[in-house]
Amino acid sequence: MDALDLARWQFAVTTLYHFLFVPLTIGLAWFLVGFQTAWYRSGDERWLRLTRFFGKLFLINFAIGVVTGIVQEFQFGMNWSAYSRYVGDIFGAPLAIEGLAAFFVESTFLGLWIFGWDHLKPKVHLATIWLVALGTCASAYFILAANSWMQHPVGYRLNPVTHRAEMTSIFKVLTNPTLIRAFGHTIAAAGLTASMLVLGVTAWHLRKGRSTELFAPVVRIALWATLAAGIVTALLGHAQGQLMTKEQPMKMAAAEALYTTESGAHFSLFALGPWERRPSKNLVNIAIPHGLSILADNSWSGTVEGINDIQATYAKEYGPGNYKPIIGVTYWTFRIMTGLGFLAVLFAAAGLWLARKPGRLERSSLYLKLAVLGIALPMVANLTGWLFTEMGRQPWVVQGLLLTSQAVSPTVSAWSVGLTLAGFTLLYGVLAAIEAKLMARAVKAGPDPEGAYEPEAPGDEKTRAIPALTY
Amino acid sequence: MLALTTSHGYWNLQTLWFFLIGVLWIGYFVLEGFDFGVGMLLPLTGRSTEERTTLIRTIGPVWDGNEVWLLVAGGATFAAFPGWYASLFSGFYLALFLVLVALIVRGIAIEYRNKRPEEEWRRRWDFTLAGSSAVAALLWGVAFANVVAGVPTDAHGQVTASLLDLLNPYALFGGVTTLVLFAFHGALFLGLRTRGELEERARRQAEALALPAALLVLGFLAWTYVNAVNAHDKGVVPGIIPIAAACLPFVAGALVRARKPGWAFAATAGAIALVTLTLFLNLYPRVLVSSTSNAFSPTIFTTSSSHYTLTVMTIVAVLFTPIVLMYQAWSYWVFRARLGDPDAVRSPGELLARTPLGKHSE
Numbered sequence: 165m166d167a168l169d170l171a172r173w174q175f176a177v178t179t180l181y182h183f184l185f186v187p188l189t190i191g192l193a194w195f196l197v198g199f200q201t202a203w204y205r206s207g208d209e210r211w212l213r214l215t216r217f218f219g220k221l222f223l224i225n226f227a228i229g230v231v232t233g234i235v236q237e238f239q240f241g242m243n244w245s246a247y248s249r250y251v252g253d254i255f256g257a258p259l260a261i262e263g264l265a266a267f268f269v270e271s272t273f274l275g276l277w278i279f280g281w282d283h284l285k286p287k288v289h290l291a292t293i294w295l296v297a298l299g300t301c302a303s304a305y306f307i308l309a310a311n312s313w314m315q316h317p318v319g320y321r322l323n324p325v326t327h328r329a330e331m332t333s334i335f336k337v338l339t340n341p342t343l344i345r346a347f348g349h350t351i352a353a354a355g356l357t358a359s360m361l362v363l364g365v366t367a368w369h370l371r372k373g374r375s376t377e378l379f380a381p382v383v384r385i386a387l388w389a390t391l392a393a394g395i396v397t398a399l400l401g402h403a404q405g406q407l408m409t410k411e412q413p414m415k416m417a418a419a420e421a422l423y424t425t426e427s428g429a430h431f432s433l434f435a436l437g438p439w440e441r442r443p444s445k446n447l448v449n450i451a452i453p454h455g456l457s458i459l460a461d462n463s464w465s466g467t468v469e470g471i472n473d474i475q476a477t478y479a480k481e482y483g484p485g486n487y488k489p490i491i492g493v494t495y496w497t498f499r500i501m502t503g504l505g506f507l508a509v510l511f512a513a514a515g516l517w518l519a520r521k522p523g524r525l526e527r528s529s530l531y532l533k534l535a536v537l538g539i540a541l542p543m544v545a546n547l548t549g550w551l552f553t554e555m556g557r558q559p560w561v562v563q564g565l566l567l568t569s570q571a572v573s574p575t576v577s578a579w580s581v582g583l584t585l586a587g588f589t590l591l592y593g594v595l596a597a598i599e600a601k602l603m604a605r606a607v608k609a610g611p612d613p614e615g616a617y618e619p620e621a622p623g624d625e626k627t628r629a630i631p632a633l634t635y
Numbered sequence: 636m637l638a639l640t641t642s643h644g645y646w647n648l649q650t651l652w653f654f655l656i657g658v659l660w661i662g663y664f665v666l667e668g669f670d671f672g673v674g675m676l677l678p679l680t681g682r683s684t685e686e687r688t689t690l691i692r693t694i695g696p697v698w699d700g701n702e703v704w705l706l707v708a709g710g711a712t713f714a715a716f717p718g719w720y721a722s723l724f725s726g727f728y729l730a731l732f733l734v735l736v737a738l739i740v741r742g743i744a745i746e747y748r749n750k751r752p753e754e755e756w757r758r759r760w761d762f763t764l765a766g767s768s769a770v771a772a773l774l775w776g777v778a779f780a781n782v783v784a785g786v787p788t789d790a791h792g793q794v795t796a797s798l799l800d801l802l803n804p805y806a807l808f809g810g811v812t813t814l815v816l817f818a819f820h821g822a823l824f825l826g827l828r829t830r831g832e833l834e835e836r837a838r839r840q841a842e843a844l845a846l847p848a849a850l851l852v853l854g855f856l857a858w859t860y861v862n863a864v865n866a867h868d869k870g871v872v873p874g875i876i877p878i879a880a881a882c883l884p885f886v887a888g889a890l891v892r893a894r895k896p897g898w899a900f901a902a903t904a905g906a907i908a909l910v911t912l913t914l915f916l917n918l919y920p921r922v923l924v925s926s927t928s929n930a931f932s933p934t935i936f937t938t939s940s941s942h943y944t945l946t947v948m949t950i951v952a953v954l955f956t957p958i959v960l961m962y963q964a965w966s967y968w969v970f971r972a973r974l975g976d977p978d979a980v981r982s983p984g985e986l987l988a989r990t991p992l993g994k995h996s997e
Contacts, residue, residue: 227746230699231739237709241724242731245793248724252717253940257948260710264955267703272966275696283969323941328717330941573725575793584732591736595743602750632695 168572170581171243174588176554178235180547181592185229187546190304190351191358191393192222193297198385204290209617210378212630217611218362219633223278224602228595230271235588243581247561247571254320254331255310258338262306269299281630304354305347312343314562315553316411322565329565345407349400353549355393356508357542360535362386363515365607367535370526375610380526387515394509401502402459409460409468412563414478414487415556417471418494420456421446425473428465431455435495444472482564489558497552504545511538648945649935650920652715655952657915659711661908663704664775664813665820668907669900670694670701672821674741674768675814677761680825680836684757689974691745691764693828696970698745700963702738714948718792718938719922726786726794726923727778730801734774741767772817773810777801780809780855783914784862785926792925792933805858812851816884819844820907823891823900830975838891841899845888848903852910853881863917866929876916880909 165173196219203211237259240248248255273295280289313320319336320329331337363386366379409416417423421435423445430451437446457466471488478487511534519525526532561568617630673694681687713720724731740763748760784805786796822844825837856877887902918924922938925931939945 223746224750227743230746231742234702234706234738235735237706237713238724238731238735241709241713241720242728243725245721245725248713248721249717252713252720253944256710256712256714256717256720256940257944257951260707260714260948261951261955263703263707263710264951264959267706268700268959268963271699271703272697272963275700276966276969279692279696280969331944331947334947573721573728575789575795576725576728580728583729587732587736591739595739598743598747602747605751632692 165578165582167576167578167581168569170578170585171572171576172568174243174581174585175239176551177585177589177592178232178239180550181596182229182232182236183546183550184543184596185225185232186304187350187354187357187542188225188361189222189229190297190300190354191356192218192225192361193293193300194355195358195362196222196293197297200290200293204286209614212617213378213611213614214382216630216633218365220606221361221365221603223633224599224606226274228599232592242584243573243576244561244571245573245575247566249328250566250571251313251329251562254313254317254329254337257331257334258306258309258313262303266299266303266306270296270303273299277633279632281632301351304350305343308346308350309338309340309343311553312340312346313337315346315557316340316342317562317565329562341407342404342411345400345404349397349404352393352397352400353542353546356390356397356505357546359386359389359393359512360508360538360542363390363512364536364539367532368607369610371529371532376526378611383515383525384519387512387519390508390512391516394505394512398502398505398509401505406460406462412557413469414471414474415489415494415553416460417469417474418489418491418556419498419552420468421449421491421495422456422468422470423472424470425467426470427457427467428454429456429460429468431459432495437491485559487559489556494552494556497548497555500548501545501552504541504548508538508541508545511535511541648942648949649716649939651949652711652939652945653919653922653935654915656708656711656715657912659704659708660915661911663701663708664817664907664911665904666701666704667698668772668813668817669821669824670698671768671772671817672819673825674745674764674821675772675818676821676825676837676840677765677768680822680833680840681761684754684761686833687757687761688749689829689833690825691748691761692974693825695745697966699742700966702742711948711952715940715945716922716935716938717940718933719935722788722792722794722923722933722938723782726788726796727781727801729798730774730778734771734778737767737771737774741771769814773814776810776813777806779813779911779914780806780859782923783859783917785866785924785932787927788923788925788931789927790931792923792931792937794923795927805862808851808858809855812848812855815844815848815851816903816907816910819848819884819887820900820903823887823896823903826891826896827900828973830973833975834973838896841891841896842888845884845891849884849888852884852906856881856910856913859913859917866924876909877913880906880913883909 196215199211199215199218202208203215240255273292276284277289277292277296280292284292317329318340319331319333321332322328323330363383366383366386369375369379370383405416405419420429420432421437422429422432430449430453432446432449432451434448434450435446436448454464456468457463460466460468471491475487479485515525515531515535518528518531557563559567559569561571673690677687677690681690709720712723744760744764744767748757748764751757778801781796781801781803784803786794786800788794788796819841822837822841826834826841829837860877883902883906887899887906890896890899890902920934920936921932922935923933925933940948
């Protein structure tokens with residue numbers, strides 16, 4: 165393996181790992197907003213217990229998201245210095261804006277939220293969690309602005325003197341059509357991820373018969389949230405796919421293993437090929453007639469370009485070379501992502517069906533057990549989604565502008581990249597083990613008991629305050 | 636302001652952004668400097684797990700916000716000087732990897748330490764926090780000393796130095812300087828944020844650290860000056876800024892003995908700011924010094940973004956920076972109360988502001 169391969173592995177390991185935690189954080193922040201707002205408005209202690217219980221899970225996740233986020237910013241310069249030079253004029257701006265406009269908000273107001281329970285007025289304290297939730301979304305927006313520019317570069321020109329891309333319109337970069345869809349899809353997926361975590365955690369408690377009075381209503385909230393977020397994720401993903409057919413036709417064709425351009429193209433359900441050799445046809449393909457044309461173009465016999473034809477066009481446009489991604493990866497990651505998304509929607513619908521009659525869902529041991537396993541569904545979908553998005557763009561790092569092979573740092577040896585890859589993998593593995601144990605522990609410990617925040621004796625001011633959320 | 640050009644001279648957007656990035660680093664070192672210090676001093680100042688809980692609590696609400704200054708400094712460098720960002724981050728590859736590991740471990744230590752009640756769990760994270768804080772504080776000094784003193788590069792300003800090249804005597808001296816200066820700064824911070832026995836102990840530690848910190852800063856600045864003279868760097872005069880930078884730690888030592896901890900803390904903050912500024916002035920208009928040939932040193936003009944991007948970034952900075960400073964200052968104000976014996980953790984502000992739980996104004 166050379167430095168390029170190792171740098172790609174490093175990017176995949178660190179980024180996918182980071183993205184295990186990010187969607188949970190974004191989605192859970194909105195659950196906390198909902199619970200705490202409900203407590204503020206009703207004064208009902210149950211909402212407060214929920215806020216603090218899920219708040220603990222949120223914080224255990226947030227910590228890993230924060231510390232692995234620094235690596236995300238640094239590794240562009242460390243492993244991809246040629247890329248950084250080439251696109252920094254455009255790509256750097258959203259990253260810097262993210263820091264200034266979003267990270268400061270998240271970190272400062274999260275500190276105020278954790279430690280401010282007994283320092284701030286309830287209304288001000290409620291505002292801090294709203295700001296954290298808004299901050300995480302703003303953060304996602306700017307990061308996706310940077311990534312969307314790699315998928316579909318807009319608002320730039322190529323400087324003939326410096327041979328670098330230069331920004332001509334920040335407005336176009338921040339309103340990239342790819343970005344608008346990717347943002348909606350990602351936030352909805354984050355909502356789905358958090359909803360299924362809340363569902364799984366409450367299901368675990370219901371099955372053990374613990375805190376039933378507290379969790380029975382939450383299970384219904386989580387089911388509706390899963391259903392809604394799942395449907396929105398799918399619809400926005402569909403809109404993304406239609407746009408991608410125009411902007412990145414190779415990625416879409418690779419997602420479908422569609423080799424020849426077709427009118428009334430089939431939607432493939434199961435395909436195999438000798439993909440390690442980047443072939444020009446499938447060995448096996450089971451497909452729904454006209455399915456892909458309907459998905460890609462909303463029409464019965466719309467034309468969808470095939471991999472071989474796009475390859476020929478690109479070779480003419482960019483010079484000789486292989487412009488196909490690894491079809492097996494794009495084809496199967498796309499299917500795992502969408503398949504798990506649909507499964508989540510069906511699972512939520514089944515749960516809502518069970519929940520029609522009071523007590524029935526709570527007694528369905530099988531459903532509650534499956535709900536715990538279901539926590540993993542959206543997480544795997546999130547990871548395969550990013551694998552698809554990034555690997556489907558290969559061999560480009562910036563679609564049509566810069567190849568990944570030209571982007572790597574020229575002065576960093578394979579030995580160095582290998583060492584840091586091993587280092588990060590080891591460190592991240594240890595952290596994952598610690599975090600999983602802490603999560604399980606916090607879930608098992610359950611919410612604070614009823615009346616935990618009541619004053620011990622009437623008029624005893626000292627015991628009235630809610631302590632900081634440190635453990 | 637926006638009429639600034641992107642040509643040579645002083646009145647241009649590159650110079651503005653070079654010093655804005657300097658300001659971001661100053662913000663980072665002044666703020667995270669004391670939370671590095673608190674981390675390093677943890678096993679010395681806190682003799683029991685409970686005491687260390689109190690000490691960590693002084694930085695608990697603010698450390699993450701402090702670290703964002705680093706992320707913004709990195710992002711701003713990427714946006715305003717992509718060539719600088721690319722050369723620096725790929726050139727200091729293994730050193731930055733070690734910084735990243737230290738910062739990751741440190742953040743997790745602070746956040747996970749209180750997630751379990753066992754003595755053993757907490758003790759382990761306390762020592763992890765102390766070690767990782769010391770490593771990070773040391774490495775930042777090593778890195779900045781190398782940037783200023785120069786590292787081997789090729790003709791395109793790409794760094795060709797190995798990790799061992801970076802561990803030269805001057806850079807290690809710089810590392811020890813930041814280590815001790817941040818420890819001193821942290822002790823002064825603890826003196827302001829704790830009460831009783833902890834406050835007394837932190838004050839004694841600040842007194843003990845004052846002279847070593849002052850001598851190290853003086854030595855480091857003198858060595859920097861000698862290096863600059865030897866390299867025939869233009870414009871390096873021991874002007875008012877490095878002289879003030881060298882004096883302030885002594886002043887801080889005198890103030891802490893005179894029982895003026897607030898002023899002493901302001902003096903170390905000033906010292907950290909002025910040492911950082913000295914290094915940036917020494918660099919300007921280069922962004923990285925090539926020890927191979929000064930002609931290879933990349934400058935703000937050879938590494939910068941386009942005029943359009945710099946203009947956009949200037950507008951963004953003007954809009955957001957004052958807001959950030961306001962709410963970050965507010966968060967320090969909210970958590971201003973001293974922490975000490977367990978039943979006195981409440982702030983005066985809370986007594987004024989709070990209404991009882993569940994009975995808030997409807």
